[in-house]
Amino acid sequence: MRVGLDVGGTKTEVVAVGSDGTIAARLRTPTGWGPDAVTRTIIDAVRSLGTQAGVDLSRVRSVGVGMPGQVEPGTTRVTHAVNLGVDSLDIARAVEPALGVAVRVENDVKAAAVGAYALHGASGTMAYLNLGTGIAAGIVTDGALWRGSRGAAGEVGHISVDPNGPLCRCGQRGCIEAFAGGGAIAARWARPSALPIRDVFDAADAGDEAAVRLRGSLASGVAAAVRVLVLTVDADTVVLGGGVTALGDRLLGDVVRELRASAEASAFMSSLDLESRVELLPAGSAAAALGAALVGAETAPV
Amino acid sequence: MRVGLDVGGTKTEVVAVGSDGTIAARLRTPTGWGPDAVTRTIIDAVRSLGTQAGVDLSRVRSVGVGMPGQVEPGTTRVTHAVNLGVDSLDIARAVEPALGVAVRVENDVKAAAVGAYALHGASGTMAYLNLGTGIAAGIVTDGALWRGSRGAAGEVGHISVDPNGPLCRCGQRGCIEAFAGGGAIAARWARPSALPIRDVFDAADAGDEAAVRLRGSLASGVAAAVRVLVLTVDADTVVLGGGVTALGDRLLGDVVRELRASAEASAFMSSLDLESRVELLPAGSAAAALGAALVGAETAPV
Numbered sequence: 001m002r003v004g005l006d007v008g009g010t011k012t013e014v015v016a017v018g019s020d021g022t023i024a025a026r027l028r029t030p031t032g033w034g035p036d037a038v039t040r041t042i043i044d045a046v047r048s049l050g051t052q053a054g055v056d057l058s059r060v061r062s063v064g065v066g067m068p069g070q071v072e073p074g075t076t077r078v079t080h081a082v083n084l085g086v087d088s089l090d091i092a093r094a095v096e097p098a099l100g101v102a103v104r105v106e107n108d109v110k111a112a113a114v115g116a117y118a119l120h121g122a123s124g125t126m127a128y129l130n131l132g133t134g135i136a137a138g139i140v141t142d143g144a145l146w147r148g149s150r151g152a153a154g155e156v157g158h159i160s161v162d163p164n165g166p167l168c169r170c171g172q173r174g175c176i177e178a179f180a181g182g183g184a185i186a187a188r189w190a191r192p193s194a195l196p197i198r199d200v201f202d203a204a205d206a207g208d209e210a211a212v213r214l215r216g217s218l219a220s221g222v223a224a225a226v227r228v229l230v231l232t233v234d235a236d237t238v239v240l241g242g243g244v245t246a247l248g249d250r251l252l253g254d255v256v257r258e259l260r261a262s263a264e265a266s267a268f269m270s271s272l273d274l275e276s277r278v279e280l281l282p283a284g285s286a287a288a289a290l291g292a293a294l295v296g297a298e299t300a301p302v
Numbered sequence: 303m304r305v306g307l308d309v310g311g312t313k314t315e316v317v318a319v320g321s322d323g324t325i326a327a328r329l330r331t332p333t334g335w336g337p338d339a340v341t342r343t344i345i346d347a348v349r350s351l352g353t354q355a356g357v358d359l360s361r362v363r364s365v366g367v368g369m370p371g372q373v374e375p376g377t378t379r380v381t382h383a384v385n386l387g388v389d390s391l392d393i394a395r396a397v398e399p400a401l402g403v404a405v406r407v408e409n410d411v412k413a414a415a416v417g418a419y420a421l422h423g424a425s426g427t428m429a430y431l432n433l434g435t436g437i438a439a440g441i442v443t444d445g446a447l448w449r450g451s452r453g454a455a456g457e458v459g460h461i462s463v464d465p466n467g468p469l470c471r472c473g474q475r476g477c478i479e480a481f482a483g484g485g486a487i488a489a490r491w492a493r494p495s496a497l498p499i500r501d502v503f504d505a506a507d508a509g510d511e512a513a514v515r516l517r518g519s520l521a522s523g524v525a526a527a528v529r530v531l532v533l534t535v536d537a538d539t540v541v542l543g544g545g546v547t548a549l550g551d552r553l554l555g556d557v558v559r560e561l562r563a564s565a566e567a568s569a570f571m572s573s574l575d576l577e578s579r580v581e582l583l584p585a586g587s588a589a590a591a592l593g594a595a596l597v598g599a600e601t602a603p604v
Contacts (some may be wrong), residue, residue, distance in 0.1 A: 102432045124451045139535070143450075146538020149426045153575050162525070171568030200519055222464070231457045232534040233441070234450020266473030272454050 001059045003046055004115075004293025006108060006286075007031055007038065014045040015289040017297075022120060025053035026089035026286055034085040039094040046099055063103045066288050066297025073147045076105040083133075104296045106145075108288055113138025114279055115291025116143050116239045117204045127235035128281075129156075129225055131244035131251075133183040133276050135176055137225070139233055145255075145295070146233075157181060158237065161224045182244050185214055197244055201251075205232075207286030226259060227248025230272055241281035243254035243275045252280050305348055306417075306595025308410060309333055309340065311570035317591040318346040318357045319599075323420060328356035328588055336387040341396040342420050348401055365405045366598025367393050368413030375449045378407040385435075403593045406598045408447075410590055412455065415440025416447050417593025418541045418583055430583075431458075431527055433546035433553075435485040437478055439527070441535055447597070448535075455497035459483060463526045478530075482523025484546050487516055499546055503553075520546075521556035528561060532574055534557045543583035554582050 001024070002017045008031060016025040027048055032041045046063060049055040053090065069081030076092035092103040106114075114129035117140040117220055120126060125141040135157030139146040146153050157177035158170050165174025178184050186196035189211070193199045197218070203211035220241070229235045245251060256275045264269040304319045304327070311331060318327040329350055334343045351357040369379045371383030378394035394405040402445045408416075415430035419442040424426065427443040437459030441448040441538060447453050459479035462470050467476025468486065480486050488498035491513075499520070505513035524542070547553060558577045565572040585591055 076599060098479050136532075146443075146535060149538055150536055150574070152532050153534070153536035157462075157553075157569060158568075159463075159530055159533050161463055163463075164466070168568075170570040172564060218324055229535060230454050232439075232455070232530060233448060234452055234455035236451055255485065262474060266460075268460060269470040269474060274453070286551075 001055065001061060002293040002297045003049065003060050003063045004289045004291065004296060005042060005063070006043055006111065006288035007042065007068065007084065008108070009068065011288045012041050013047050013172060013284055014049060015051050015293055016053065016230060017293040018061070023098060023286055025049055025055050026051055026289070031084065035089045035094070036090065038081075038084050038086055039091075039110065041121065042091070042095050043098045060101055061103055062293075062296040063099055064111070064292035064294065065103060065105045066096075066108035066292035066295075067091065067105055068108045070151060071105050071107045072151060076103060080284050086252070089261070090219060091164045096227060102296070104298065106292060106295045107138075108292075109136045110145055110147070111139040111291035111295055112241055113140050113154075113291065114283070114287035114294050115287035115289070116140075116241065117143060118290060118294060119285065119287055120237065120239065120279075122237055124236040125233055126237045126263075127229040127233065128239045128241055128287075129222070129229065130242040131180065131182065131222065131240060132242040133181060135181050135221070137229060139229070139235070141233070146259035156225050159224075159228055161221075176225050178221075179217045180219075180225070182242075185218060188214060196259055201247060218251070219258045222251075222255045224257070224280055225264065226274060227262070227269075230274060230277060236277060238278050239281050240278065241285070241287065245280055246283065247301060248252060248280060248283065252278070303357065303363060304599045305351065305596040306413075306591045306593065306598060307344060307347055307361050307365070308413065308594060309344065309370065309386065309588035310410070312371060312508045314343050314347050314487065315591045316351060316590065317595055318355070318362070318593040322546075323375060324397045325546075325588055325592060326352055327357050328591070329355060329494035335384065337391045337396070339349055339374045340383075340386050340388055340391065341393075344393070344397050345400045345418060346503060348470075358371070362403055364595075364598040365401055365403055366396070366413070366594035366596065367395065367397075367405060367407045368482070368594035369407055370410045372453060373407050373409045374453060375451055376381060376407060380407060380559040386481075404598070408595075409440075409595060411438045412440040412447055412449070413593035413597055414543055414590035415442050415456075415593065416596050417589035417591070418442075418593060420589070420596060421587065421589055422539065422541065422581075424539055425429065426538040427535055428539045428541060429531040429535065430541045430543055430589075431524070431531065432544040433482065433484065433524065433542060435483060437483050437523070439595045441531070441537070443535070458527050458530050461526075461530055469600050478527050481519045482521075482527070484544075487520055488546035490516060503549060507566055509573065517556065522552070524553075524557045524566065528557070528576060532576060532579060538579060540580050541583050542580065543587070543589065548585065549583055550582065550585065552582070
């Protein structure tokens with residue numbers, strides 16, 4: 001039995017995965033704020049599998065933790081997890097004594113990529129493109145995560161696609177994230193809202209010109225990221241996930257139209273069949289927690 | 303003994319590689335035009351290793367051929383090798399009967415990437431960025447070439463980095479190749495010259511404004527390709543090769559300045575240390591032919 005956690009800014013999801021790769025149990029709990037509370041959240045979430053879902057914790061061979069921050073390859077330390085109030089924390093060191101099993105840590109987008117690959121039954125190369133406050137990708141080929149050695153793998157959100165585009169929080173101009181990141185769009189929408197991206201789409205449907213422009217910016221940014229992923233690693237499938245994809249087919253339709261338009265202008269782009277490579281991660285998917293469990297299993301064989 | 307060939311538009315280079323990976327012999331010959339002459343060129347080049355370089359051809363276990371065209375993964379057929387007058391040709395079928403050993407075929411840029419990785423003694427991920435008439439990359443990680451399954455791997459030249467940029471021969475606007483491809487720059491320079499890129503640099507040094515703009519366009523396009531390769535696959539090293547790199551440090555200096563400028567604007571980009579990742583392939587390197595020999599060895603064990 002493998003356990004995987006997706007530690008998000010508001011909630012933490014934990015799954016128990018059987019040796020056949022199927023999810024045997026799945027629970028959610030609120031995420032605490034700051035290093036101590038996050039440590040507590042992880043420990044309690046794993047234990048809740050025993051108390052609330054009847055998982056025999058003595059059979060757990062590994063715990064994998066997906067974290068919204070930077071995880072240096074080969075380490076278990078997360079840094080810059082700003083949404084959790086964690087500047088730097090060695091997760092394994094914090095939770096292994098209480099859990100008594102090997103713990104591995106991975107960036108949450110990379111973990112979700114591994115999980116999406118497994119759920120998709122994918123072969124070849126799959127890119128998971130996470131559309132949240134920021135934009136980043138995880139690349140999986142033949143089941144193996146592309147980690148790189150210096151922490152930049154999948155940072156496609158900070159590729160500039162327009163030297164005259166909007167200023168990105170990273171300091172560059174015209175980054176894909178500055179066009180299509182949820183944070184950038186909410187800031188440009190600048191109207192109070194619990195769900196700014198949904199408001200933008202609703203307002204655009206009602207004919208609001210500023211909203212129509214923002215919706216176009218989102219679609220063109222996502223399409224640019226898809227092109228980058230195909231023209232660099234020849235991703236067979238680009239799976240879109242993350243909070244922004246709650247818009248479902250309203251988002252996917254725009255992205256596909258954008259890809260189709262570029263293919264009409266270019267026989268070369270048309271030959272790549274981009275629109276058929278793009279898919280949405282199903283709503284409510286446990287990809288991130290499942291992927292964390294699979295990552296945890298990598299270095300802790302049964 | 304492994305043999306590798308780099309079949310170029312004007313000349314073909316052939317090498318014999320020993321079991322320790324060193325180049326035992328190296329010859330050059332003019333390349334013929336059209337399928338029959340290209341077939342003849344390959345056969346004669348291999349045989350010349352015996353007649354001119356004293357290689358014992360009975361000890362050759364495999365032949366790898368790098369071709370300037372599309373090679374569908376897993377096949378030995380090259381298509382769209384326009385510089386050779388070859389629309390479609392199954393190289394192995396054409397030359398194996400005469401050579402009597404297993405022949406494998408790879409795109410020349412991908413072959414050069416494999417060779418550059420071996421020559422560099424690289425570890426981790428290396429991207430080889432070929433700056434010729436067009437722009438394309440080969441990505442090698444832990445010694446293995448990233449092929450993708452649908453032929454788009456490394457086609458970074460056709461990533462658009464400016465929606466208002468120059469029209470690319472592919473039909474899109476603002477492709478990296480439209481800024482920095484040797485063909486695009488020669489077309490925009492539009493003055494008769496045997497070496498248009500060198501003329502552009504000389505004229506720019508002399509203060510010609512159009513030349514200064516073109517030189518800037520070349521550097522910014524190459525820098526954009528470097529950023530794409532680092533922000534997607536976290537390439538530890540980006541090796542620049544191809545005809546345009548005959549400019550040597552005159553080109554590299556401009557590219558490094560361009561990367562430095564973007565790093566100054568962005569702490570994130572600065573943390574990636576882009577300028578230290580970029581290198582030039584040494585002039586006269588046998589990377590492409592060596593890489594072809596290594597590719598040939600992959601499916602034809604001793």
